[in-house]
Each structure stands twice: as C-alpha cells, then as structure tokens.
Amino acid sequence: MLKDINKIRNYRELREAYSFLLPLIVFILAFILLPVAGAIFTSLFKDISFLEKKFIFFENYKYLFKDPGFWQAFRFTMLFLIVSVPLEMIFGLLFAVILNQSIPFRGCLRACVLIPWAIPAAISARTWELIYNYHYGLANFLFMKLGLTNAPINWLGSNLGAFSSLVISDVWKTTPFVAIILLAGLQAIPVELHAQARVDRANFLQRFYKITLPLLKPVLIVALLFRTIDALRIFDLVYVLTMGGPGGVTTSFSMYGYRYFLAGDFGYGSSVSVVLFIIALGLSIFYVRIGKWGKEVI
C-alpha cells in the first residue's frame, strides 16, 4: 500500500517537473531543433531558386566533399580554431589570475577588461580594418614610427598576414569573455584551500597546477566549448576585414555557405550548414566527455 502511494507521489513529482520544463522544451524544439531538421531536409534537395526542385538525396554532400572550395574553407576554419582558441584561453586565464589578486583599482580594471567584448562585432571589425589599413592604418603608423619597419606592411595582403590579423582581432575581442568566466571560476575556489596549500609547502606554480587548475576544470571546459563553437562559426570578422581574401584563403565555413545561399542555391547552402553543425556537435560531445560533465565532485 505504501509502495503505491510512493509511486503516485513520484509520478506526480515527475509530471510537475516536466511541466516546468515544458516551456524550455517547446522553445528548444521550435527555435533550435526544427530549423536544424529543416536544414537537413533542405540539404537533401536540389533547391536552387531558378531551377526545378528535385529530391537528390546526398548529391549535395557528394559535391561538397569534392569541392576544393569546401576544403579550403575547412582548412582555414580549423586552423583558425586551433590557433585562436588556445590563445584566448591562455590570455583569459592570465587575466583572470591577475584580476583575482588584490591589486589597486581592481574593480576598475575588471570593467576595462570587458570593453573589447562589449563593443559590437561589426564595429570592432571595422575599427581593426582601419588599424590594418595599408596607407593610413594605426598599425603601420606605429611600426614605422617605432622603426620596426621602414616600408608599410600589407597586413591583409598575404596568407600569413591576413590569418594573423584575423587571429589577433578575434583574440583581442573574445579574451575578456574567457577571462570573466574563468574569474568566476577562480572566485568559487575557497580562499582557505590556497592558504592550506601554502602551509603544506606548495609554491605558487605548484598551487596553480595542483589546486587551481583541477578545480577550474569545469569552468575551463565551458569557456573552451563556447569559444570553439564561436570560432567555427566566424563570419563577421572575416567579411569585414578580408572578404575571404586574399585569393580566398581566409574563407570560413560560414562565408562559404553564405555565398551559395546568396546565389539562390539553398540546398547546397543547407548542406554546408549541416556539415558545420555535425562538426560542432562532435566537438561538443568530445568536450563533455573529457570534462566529465555531470560527474563533478564538489
């Protein structure tokens, strides 16, 4: 008899729990899963605005994997990811550690650090465009003034130059985001643990590696996940600074797909989106695994 009552109570609780979750589930379904499903569906069709619509199954994907333009975008985006994300994490961690110490004007500094993140992406991209400008950009002006070079540098004009310029602009903009997240994580570590570690004869580096970093891991994974997904999707910075150039070497995934959508080839554009989605999903699952989410110890 008691067992039944408990069963009913559990069922009621479960129903209540789900009814609270319902708005969120509806939201995710409607605005996230449905569009993804829509994209997958569209990608199976020859959906070109000026041609007849046909179901072609995986033809779009076959074309995609043979297209050198796709692989160029793949190479660039992955390289961009591998270079910029670690840089952001390292600088972000550095800033977070500094901002966690008791230094004068700490509150002011914390606010200042956030400024790059607060500036809208397009505006900061335009500003960097002006900085990298060959003729009257700030970068060339400073470099020539400081005697580092005697001829202006064509920042966006070479493969390495354009890539580095993009990385620098992106790292500048998004490091504050990482720093703030990591700072929150650092502050969650009880101060006494550090004092205890000091007494236990650990020096600063040892404390950092054995206490701070392990306890920071969940937050690190979150920051890593966010930055990875954002780096995969990079568009506005590339669009403003290089338009994918010079010679198409800085074309990102998003830019590549965008061109096809613009030309009316929605089926193919959708297939690019789907591929990007799968890569992002794969990386997310990877991070969750190594971060052992859901199995934290407090």
Next chain:
Amino acid sequence: MKLKLVSLTKKFTSLRGSVRAVDGIDLEIQDNEFFVLLGPSGCGKSTVLNLIAGLEKPTGGEIWFDDRVVACAKKKIFFTPKERNVAFVFQSYALYPHLSVFENIAFPLRIIGEDVTKIKESVKRVGAMLEISNLFSARPCELSGGQRQRVAIARAIVRYPNVFLLDEPLSNLDAQLRVSTRDELKRLQQRLGVTTIYVTHDQVEAMTLGDRIALLKDGRVEQIGTPDQLYECPASEFAAKFIGSPPMNIFEAEVSEEGEEFYIIIGGEKIKMPDDKAEELKRLKGRSCAFGIRPEDIHIPAPILRAWKSKRSQYLKAKIDLIEPMGRERFFHITINEHRFSLLTTDVRFKQGEVVDVEFDLKKLHIFEKK
C-alpha cells in the same frame, strides 16, 4: 620547539580606516606544550595563528621559533610557511575536494618530492593512528564532518612539523562528537609531543585541553596561565566573566572602613571582610572596584549548621526567583535586596519563591579594580 612572540602587532588598513587586529602581544610557548588562545570573536586569536603560520606578515614585533627570528617587521625578515615547517588545520578543514583522502594526506609529502614508498608508509601510519584507513579511496564530499576533521588532522601530522596550529577545529562538530574528539586530540598531542597552538572561543574546550591558556581581548593579552590559575585567580573582570560556566557573579558594593576592619554592604547587610581581603581593599582605597563570586561559592547552609554558626556567620536573605535543574546540580537565580545573583547547589529542598539564607564564601571573593 619553543615559540616566542615579542610585541607582535598586525594592523589592517582598508578604505574604512585601520584596525589593529593584534596589538602588541607578548607570549612564550614551551616545547611540547598544548597552548590555547582563547577569546571572544574579534579578539585577534585567529590573526595571531595566521601570523605564527606565516600566512600574514606582522606590521610590528617579532616571532621567534626556538632561537631563530622567523618574522620581524622592522628588519624585514619573513619566513614563508614552507620555511617555518608548520602544520595548520582550518575550521573548515580545507580538504582538497578533487583529491582522494589518501592523496589529501599525502599532499604535503608529494609536494616536496618525497619517495613514493615513504609516502605510502607515512600515510598508512597516520591513517591507522586516526582510524581512517578504510576511507583512503573516498572523496571529501563523501565524508561526514568528523571524518573530514580526522583527515585534516592526519594531513597535518603526516610530516613532522615544528608547530601544530589548529583554528577552532571542533566548532563544526556536534556536541557529543566534540567531547570525544577533544579527548582524542589531547591524547594525540601527548603521544606526538609536538608544540601545539589551539585557537577557540569555547572556554570549556580551553580549560580541558590547554596546558596553558592565553586569554585575548581586542588584540591584547588579558591573562596567561594554567586553567586552574585562570579559574581561581582571574586577573580582570573580563577574565572572571569569560572563564567558568555558569559565569561568575559580578556586583558592586559599597565599601565601609571602620577602624582596621573593612565591610562591604550587600543588599543592606554589612559583611565583614577577612584579613587578606581587607588588605586588598586597603590597597585599593579610593579607587572604584567590582566584586565577584562564583555561583558555587554562594552556599545555602543546612539548618543545623545555621543554628550553630549563627553568631559568626554572615547570612543574607535571598529570594529564589527561578530554579534551573541541571541534573547533577541546580542553578538558582536569587535576588538579594534587588541585586541579582546566581547560585549553584546540589540541595533539592527548596522551591521557587522561597526566601532563604545564603552565605558567601568570603575566601573565594574576588575583587577587581575598575579601569
């Protein structure tokens, strides 16, 4: 190892002004001594502990370990906690949440690169001593409060520290556990023979554990002594009220001098002072003072004795306002002519509202000069 604190001062400055948490403390702690720092919250006892550990820098004074200066503000000498070889147990135990119990205890040894077999040996030894060997693979979040405390202590003693510092380690335990752990701690300390400095606000803990106690107030030392000394001869009103439970009765009374004899007037009755007290009153003539008497030193005489002693004794008439039974004893709240006192007795005869005769054991009367 001996410790010496010389005029130790710590001043904290913030936007709201500066605060002297520790204000010129002089102490000497003997080798192997279980020394207690006792005081109400905010008296600076934890700060003193942090200064001894090397977690804070003194703004004035010196700290000596044996005959070495480990911290001196003026000469800018400062030894890090590592260099001082101290062990510390925090009130919250500060166990590393991401490490197992074994790793927590092994931490101080691993950090300095001890040999792996030696580490294993040491941790096992300590684990057996504190009876936590069965918990080695558990994480701190899985342990109870008492178990966590043992792990913290194990971590502290797994190496051989010069000083063992504990900051209110029992406050997070429930009352029963506190009592049993207290005894174990004392025994452990005697077995290990390490100089131990123990911080607490609980005077019962201080009295039961300490070889000597330093009573602190507002960053200064009120009194240092053995538990008995502090109990029997409190140096100030504050010390008198702080030590002993239930607390001492402090009261004011008029002093009258008649020739060579001194009297004090309590509740309208004139009580003659014995010679030694008279001497003291003579010394303190002209200055304001307060009197103190412990509840157990106010007696309700038996009727037979009453009759016999009637001429020589000095009784006061008291009304029993409230009786608190405490099992072994009973705690009486009495009023003597509108002055309130409390009284501890094993006598079961009396009831609330009755008027009885009480007698003050004048040998145990304390006189405090008011500052």
Next chain:
Amino acid sequence: MKCVRLCQILVFFLIIITLLAGCARKDEKVVTFSVGGAPNELEFWEVLITQFEDQTGIKVDILRQPTDTDQRRQGLVISLKSKKSNPDVFLMDVAWIAQFAASNWLAGLDDYAGEDSIGRGVFFEKVMDLADRYKGALIALPVYIDGGLLYYRKDLLEKYGIKAPPETWKELIEYSLRIQGDIRKTNPDFYGFVWQGAQYEGLVCNFLEFAVSNEGGINFEGDKILLNTPENIEAVKLMNELITKYKISPPSTFTEMKEEEVRAYFELGNALFERNWPYAWSLHQHQDSLVRDKVGIAKLPHFKSGKSVSTLGGWHIGISKYSDVKGLSWEFVKFVTSYNIQKRLAMELGWNPGRVDVYGDRDVLGKLPHFAGLRNVFENAHPRPLLPYYTQISEVLQRYINAVLAGALSPEAALLVAEKEAQKIVERYK
C-alpha cells in the same frame, strides 16, 4: 480575493491583445520600397518619396539597406524566397538581376508598360534587351546605368607635357612611371593608377575591362566556359605587374581597394589615374575635394590590338511577384523612371539615367558636360554574362584573380584552375 482574480484575468487579456497586435497586418495600401546606397543617396530617396507622395497621394515606406551590393541582394533574397509581400518594389544590381528573373521573383511589367505606352527607345535599348527582359517578358526598368571610366589629373598631365590621356595600357604605365617618379620625391604616398582589386564583384568588372580590351573575357563555347585563354592570361599578368613590377598601383589594391577607397585615394590628390564609375565625378567636384576642377574623364585604355572597354553596371527597378500592391508599385516605378526624376537624379547625385532623352537636356549638359560622351560609352558598354548563376562564376574568378594580384599564384595556374571550377559550376546549374 475577487480583486486578485480580476487582475489576473485583465493581465491575461492584455497579453493576448499585445501578442495579437504584433501579428496585425499592416495597412495594405502602402508601397514598401527597398533601396540601399551611400547616406547621401538614401537621403535623396527620402526626398523623392516625399515628392511622390505629394504628387500621387500614395504612401511609400522606405526600407533602407547598406551600400554593399551583396548585402542588398541578401535582404531581397530572404524576402523573396519566403514569398513575403514586402518589399513591393526594389532596385537590383545588373549583375544579379538575371538570378531574380530566372527565379521567377519579378512581376511582369509588359501590361503596365503597354498601358502607359512606354515604347522602345525611351531607355537604352541594348541595356533593356540585356537586363530588363527575361524570356521576352519585361521585368524591370533601368534607373541608372554605369560604365567604367578613366579619371585623370588633367593638371598633372599638362604640367608634364602630356597632351592627351593614355589610349593604351602601355601609355598609361609610361605616363604613370614618369610622373610618379617625380612626385614621389615630395609625396611618398603618390601612386600612378588606382583601381578596384579587392576580392569582390568590382574586381571582375575591372578584369573585364583589361581582358575584353585584349579580346579576352568570359566567353562560352557551347556549354563550355572559356577562361584559360592567352588573352586573359596576358590581361591578368598586366594587372599583377601594375602592383608588383611597375609598382604604380599600391599593394592595398588587392586587399582594400573598392569603389569608395579608390575614390577617396584619388580625391586626396594621391593618384594620377583612377578607374571608377561615373558617380565619382560629382564627388570629385565637391567643395571639399582636393582635386576639384583638376579632373578629366576619358575612356579606359586598351591593349594594342583591342578596343576600349567599359563594363556595364547599373541598377534597375522591379516589382516583387508576391507584392500585394502591384498597381501602386507600378506608379512608383513610372515615377522613378520619369523624365523629371531621372533628370533630378543626374543633377543632384551625378547618376547616369537609364532614359536616353535626359542626356540631351541642356541643364544636364551644362552641369555635367561629360554626359555627352557618356551616352556613347553606355551604348557600347560590355555586359557581364547574363546567367542566373553568374555571381557564382564571378566568385571563382574573384578568388583566383585576387590570388594572382597577391602574388600567390601565377596567371597561368590561376586561370587553369579557375576555368575548371567555373565549368563545374556551369554543369551544376545547367
């Protein structure tokens, strides 16, 4: 308790009403006009709209878009693909009007044109045939035409004893080297020739002016696209050498130089020759311009064996097939392509009207004397291939030509691969 209940019901209804209000359909009798451009151009459109509303009483809502041609296209593609009724009328770049027409997004205008008897000869016929007719049906009207021109500093040519602007690329290089060499002594930022070389559509316009003037260009042999021709290779090689060998064009040509960047550079007095569209003229003649009254216009140079080529550009106005106010929209189209308004566009913005008759107007010729020669240029302007998927082919060309300008690929290698990729595109979109 009752009060609380009442309040709850009230709030509930308020929410419902607010939600529904958001879904309410707008007033059906408004024409939504989508247009982009420079700020001064957009402001002028607002002025014109006010005039239209006063004249006809038809309300027009303007949907402002950015300057960039691809961004303007993007906004339209999204609306048209989802078959929305707004915008009703919009401008289209001649480069992608074929895509819109082939996608069946434009309303047929023959009936309207017939009613109002807009006959042949009112607009540039060649342009109309090329851009405004799809499978015989009229789907747009030209608002303004563009063709690439050579701007030059007539004061500098005079100073150095050069009688006429260059006719061949060789002459252009020669003049540039001579004058640049001298002026560099005092002005190290001076360059001989600025043109659009960034990776975007404008690059292909420039390319065609080089290539077609060498009898190359984007050509088809049946179903096969021809890009990898000796003529094209020579043209691309020249484009590269302007930057790397002769250094009369700045290294920023292939990274930053688009229309506005080129114009600004020339306007600061830092260039001898400029390739740009006609719009730059009135801006060069502006009060604050450093080159005011020092600028001349000429046809672009050509290779020795070829003729001068001007790439046809321009914007056309059309009505959405899904518009719910096609009749009213047609009135607006008529208005924009009317003689007076076309004249105003010429006088105030320096635009080259789609109507031919405006080119003979006395006031226009008084203010913009070069219009006399322009008419001829436009009648012979070289169009980009009229394919719905032209922008995709252009994209391939942009990438590879830009790579050559950057020095990353040789012209031969670039055009070889470009042709292969372009062929794949042709086959994909057949």
